[in-house]
Amino acid sequence: MPYNPGLVGNPCLRLMALLEIQNVTRRFGDFVAVDGVSLGIESGEFFTLLGPSGCGKTTLLRMIGGFDLPDGGRIVLDGEDMADKPPEARPVRTVFQSYALFPHMTVQGNVAFPLRMAKTPAAEAARKIDEALADVRLTGFNQRFPHELSGGQRQRVAIARALVTHPRVLLLDEPLAALDAKLREEMQLELINMQKEAGITFVYVTHDQTEALALSHRIAVMNGGRVEQVDAPEKLYSLPRTRFVADFIGTCNLLAGPVSRADGAGIAIEVADLGTVVVKSDARPALQSEGAVALRPEKVRLAAPGPAMPGENRFAGVVTGLLYHGDVTVYRVRTARGHEMEALLANSASGLARFFETGDAVELAWPADAGHFIDR
Amino acid sequence: MRGRFGKWLVGGPPLLYLLVFFAAPSLIMVLASFRSPGEFGGLAPLQDADGNLDLTVESYTRFFTEPLYWQIFLKSFWYAIATTLICLVLAYPLASLIARSNRKHRDLLLLLVILPFWSNFLIRVYAWMIILGPNAAVARTVNGFLGLFGVEPVSLLFSSFAVLVCLVYVHLPFMVLPLYANLEKHDRTLLDAAQDLGAGAWQRFWRITFPLSLPGVYAGAALVFIPAFGIFAIPDILGGPDDSLIGNVIKQQFLETRDWPFGSVLSIVLTVLALGLAGFAAWIGKRSVARLAVGDA
Numbered sequence: 001m002p003y004n005p006g007l008v009g010n011p012c013l014r015l016m017a018l019l020e021i022q023n024v025t026r027r028f029g030d031f032v033a034v035d036g037v038s039l040g041i042e043s044g045e046f047f048t049l050l051g052p053s054g055c056g057k058t059t060l061l062r063m064i065g066g067f068d069l070p071d072g073g074r075i076v077l078d079g080e081d082m083a084d085k086p087p088e089a090r091p092v093r094t095v096f097q098s099y100a101l102f103p104h105m106t107v108q109g110n111v112a113f114p115l116r117m118a119k120t121p122a123a124e125a126a127r128k129i130d131e132a133l134a135d136v137r138l139t140g141f142n143q144r145f146p147h148e149l150s151g152g153q154r155q156r157v158a159i160a161r162a163l164v165t166h167p168r169v170l171l172l173d174e175p176l177a178a179l180d181a182k183l184r185e186e187m188q189l190e191l192i193n194m195q196k197e198a199g200i201t202f203v204y205v206t207h208d209q210t211e212a213l214a215l216s217h218r219i220a221v222m223n224g225g226r227v228e229q230v231d232a233p234e235k236l237y238s239l240p241r242t243r244f245v246a247d248f249i250g251t252c253n254l255l256a257g258p259v260s261r262a263d264g265a266g267i268a269i270e271v272a273d274l275g276t277v278v279v280k281s282d283a284r285p286a287l288q289s290e291g292a293v294a295l296r297p298e299k300v301r302l303a304a305p306g307p308a309m310p311g312e313n314r315f316a317g318v319v320t321g322l323l324y325h326g327d328v329t330v331y332r333v334r335t336a337r338g339h340e341m342e343a344l345l346a347n348s349a350s351g352l353a354r355f356f357e358t359g360d361a362v363e364l365a366w367p368a369d370a371g372h373f374i375d376r
Numbered sequence: 377m378r379g380r381f382g383k384w385l386v387g388g389p390p391l392l393y394l395l396v397f398f399a400a401p402s403l404i405m406v407l408a409s410f411r412s413p414g415e416f417g418g419l420a421p422l423q424d425a426d427g428n429l430d431l432t433v434e435s436y437t438r439f440f441t442e443p444l445y446w447q448i449f450l451k452s453f454w455y456a457i458a459t460t461l462i463c464l465v466l467a468y469p470l471a472s473l474i475a476r477s478n479r480k481h482r483d484l485l486l487l488l489v490i491l492p493f494w495s496n497f498l499i500r501v502y503a504w505m506i507i508l509g510p511n512a513a514v515a516r517t518v519n520g521f522l523g524l525f526g527v528e529p530v531s532l533l534f535s536s537f538a539v540l541v542c543l544v545y546v547h548l549p550f551m552v553l554p555l556y557a558n559l560e561k562h563d564r565t566l567l568d569a570a571q572d573l574g575a576g577a578w579q580r581f582w583r584i585t586f587p588l589s590l591p592g593v594y595a596g597a598a599l600v601f602i603p604a605f606g607i608f609a610i611p612d613i614l615g616g617p618d619d620s621l622i623g624n625v626i627k628q629q630f631l632e633t634r635d636w637p638f639g640s641v642l643s644i645v646l647t648v649l650a651l652g653l654a655g656f657a658a659w660i661g662k663r664s665v666a667r668l669a670v671g672d673a
Contacts, residue, residue: 067568087571100569104587113583117574161573 016079018043018201019064019169024073026059033059035225036073041169041203046195048204050212051222052248057205060222061171064203065094078168088117093162094171097178099154101146107133107157108142114165132164135194152183156190163198172204176211188214209249213237221245237296242376246294251330253300253341255371256292259285266368269293274339278312281373292374297344299370302331302356305363312368317341319360331356333364402647409435409640417634435637445625445642449649452622456604459543463551463600464593466544471555471592472585475562489552497546501613504542508532508614538614543604550603551596558592559585594661601657602650622646 017040026034034056041047049057062068064075066087075082082090093114101110111132115125133139136156146154155175162170175191176184192215195202206212212219213233220230221244229241240246243254255277261268266280269291279293305316317333320340324347331343343364345355356362410431412420424430439445474485492500508514510531519529532538562585570580608623615621620628622642629639 065572067571087568088574088576092572094569094572096565096569098563098565100563100565102566102570102584113570113575114573117579165574 016076017041018045018078019203020074020076021060021064022074022076024060024063024070024075026056026063026068027071032225034063034070037222037225037227038073039220039227039230041201043201044199046192046202046204046215046217048206048212048216048219049222050206050209050219050248052207055222056225057207057222058173061094061173061203061205064169065092065171066090091168092171093165093167093169094173095155095158095162095175097174099146099158099175101154101157101161103146105145106142107138107144107146107149110146110157111161111164114161118165128164132160135163135197136160136190151179152187155179155187159191159194163194163200166198167200169201169203172202174206175204176206177208184211191215213249221248223248239372240294240374243292243294243374246292246372246374251297251342253295253297254292255295255339256290258288259291260287262287267291267373271339273337274315274335274341275337277371278368279371279373280369283373283375285373285375289375293371294374295341295366295371297330297342298328299366300341300343301365302333302343302345303363303365305361312366313371314363314365315339315341316361316363319356319358319362321358322356329355331362333362335364405640405643408636409644411637413635413637417636419636432637435635435641438638439641439645445622448620448622448625449645452605453649455540455543455621456601458540459547459604460551460597460601462540462544463548464597467548467551467555467596468589471552472559474552474556475559486556489549489556492545492549498609498613500546501542501610504538504545504614505533508538508541533614534616534619536615536619539611539619542610542614543607546610547600547604550599554595554599555589555592558589558595562588591661594657598654598657598661602654605650605653606646 019039019041021037021039021041024034024037025032037056037060039047049060051057059068063070064082066082066085066089069083077091102113105113108129111129112125115128120128129142130139133141136159138153138156138160141149141153141157146157149157158175159170172191176187179187188211191202204212204215213236216233218230218232219236221228221236223244229236229245231239231241236245236249240249240252243256246252246254255269255271255274257269257271257277259267260270260276262283262285266278267283267285269277269279271277277293285291315335317335319331320334321332323330326347328344328346331345333341333343335341341364408419410433411422412430412432412434414420420430422430470489474482474489477485506512510533515532518532522528522530566584566588567580570584575583606623606626607621608627611619611621611624612627623646626639626642626646629635629642633639
């Protein structure tokens with residue numbers, strides 16, 4: 001069944017997900033690596049576990065694969081509890097970060113391995129191997145050994161080997177980490193296509209937020225063993241639910257302080273070294289409770305001081321530094337009361353390399369609906 | 377100029393050592409094999425009374441026409457093969473256990489493996505005389521058990537059994553160490569991957585661990601087989617009258633029969649066979665190493 005985002009999270013249509021992770025906990029001594037995580041991953045979905053190193057994403061992946069067992073909670077695949085199933089008995093395959101190709105076997109031998117283990121008849125196996133190699137564009141590489149292949153080719157052999165038996169779920173543990181930037185982008189596009197064509201559920205682990213945003217249908221952002229937020233990439237980016245998510249996904253100005261007003265017009269927050277910041281939100285936080293506004297640098301307008309700047313939020317400042325990226329320039333601005341903020345301006349329109357220089361007096365402005373209110 | 381000098385400085389002494397203590401004796405042995413035995417042992421004078429050079433292939437003719445010596449070579453070969461196989465079967469689990477232990481235990485276990493080297497080889501062989509002696513616990517238990525079935529008591533000492541047990545005991549570390557060195561480098565992820573792809577414990581061993589450990593197996597086999605093939609002390613001390621191996625026969629030719637030319641012929645055949653088999657093992661090993669060395673990125 002192809003992935004249908006309409007079904008996800010719809011309480012009326014929602015039956016049991018293909019892969020249910022129910023309140024799963026894993027401890028190593030005193031350290032809680034995975035802390036009561038619950039997730040439902042749908043059939044045909046490209047699902048990503050995203051987080052910094054040590055957040056528990058790889059431990060969770062290993063538990064789905066069967067290489068580690070939860071201390072609490074259940075992992076249910078296709079309605080079947082996986083607790084008593086060793087890795088070799090799970091309809092799940094893993095693509096390891098190091099690819100883990102068998103160095104003493106040819107490409108053909110590697111791809112044939114799972115078929116051999118499943119005692120697939122020779123003729124059928126030969127057909128499936130050809131198909132799998134064609135899917136990863138490695139037709140004709142059958143007799144090569146892994147050490148005769150490039151990094152990208154090894155990666156594709158690992159994927160062909162994992163997909164040749166058509167598992168229900170494919171687990172990918174930072175599969176692109178070892179590739180250089182250009183090859184990585186190419187492989188990202190290939191992964192998206194492969195996933196779409198195979199229709200197999202992908203569970204992908206990465207610490208690279210751009211990769212997660214580019215590839216996934218949905219992303220679970222993990223931190224300290226817990227899931228902070230599960231959402232589609234565009235929602236994670238524009239509507240982060242926690243400060244951690246706002247900060248981890250892309251760059252973000254986090255303007256935090258006590259709530260001084262919350263009504264139909266919006267929420268006002270008193271940011272200590274900035275001033276009053278107004279944000280549109282349906283939330284109704286208690287007055288004086290701690291809140292924050294997540295504001296993406298590209299939503300901040302930057303202009304020379306003048307009377308005509310639109311936007312409900314307006315602050316004067318001085319450019320303290322800038323990073324020229326070619327297509328855009330990132331400006332770091334210190335406001336009058338000492339708050340550091342980032343603003344991003346596209347360079348394409350004017351053809352100018354830089355609008356401002358370090359030391360220039362500027363004005364920052366953004367409308368109330370540019371930011372996003374976070375109460376956690 | 378300086379580079380070449382440095383090369384000689386480093387490579388010279390070992391080269392000289394090998395020339396003096398390996399190449400020269402081998403050459404002497406080859407020359408001796410073409411001479412006649414002396415009247416009272418050793419070698420006959422190079423020139424006879426008439427001043428003719430006394431060179432002969434008689435010892436070679438004798439070797440190739442008397443099947444007895446081929447039979448002894450064959451027997452020695454089987455003893456060495458049996459020793460190698462038994463060592464492999466015993467050493468593999470041990471090496472794999474050491475390779476999987478944590479650092480602290482690993483060092484201790486390795487120390488235990490090489491501990492026997494701290495005492496003299498002959499003393500260790502003599503120790504087996506006590507262990508396998510008729511009054512020791514092993515022999516009494518075995519004979520007590522055999523007695524239950526009305527079987528006559530057997531002597532464990534001075535038997536093929538004693539020779540084989542001691543051969544295995546002496547050579548075991550030479551199998552354990554290269555196997556450990558190989559197994560320790562194995563990437564555990566490969567086993568995870570094999571398991572993930574549906575391989576049970578036996579399949580993981582047979583299709584992944586074992587083929588990847590073959591270079592270590594070949595190295596260990598060569599290190600055990602070659603010395604075991606030419607050994608003489610163990611059959612001398614622990615063997616019965618029928619357990620003479622080629623090493624004993626060579627020793628006998630030099631020290632008792634005092635037929636140096638024939639002893640030299642036997643030594644040359646032993647060296648050629650051992651080097652041939654070692655070269656074969658190295659060739660197989662290299663072939664599989666070339667395939668396995670890379671591709672672990």
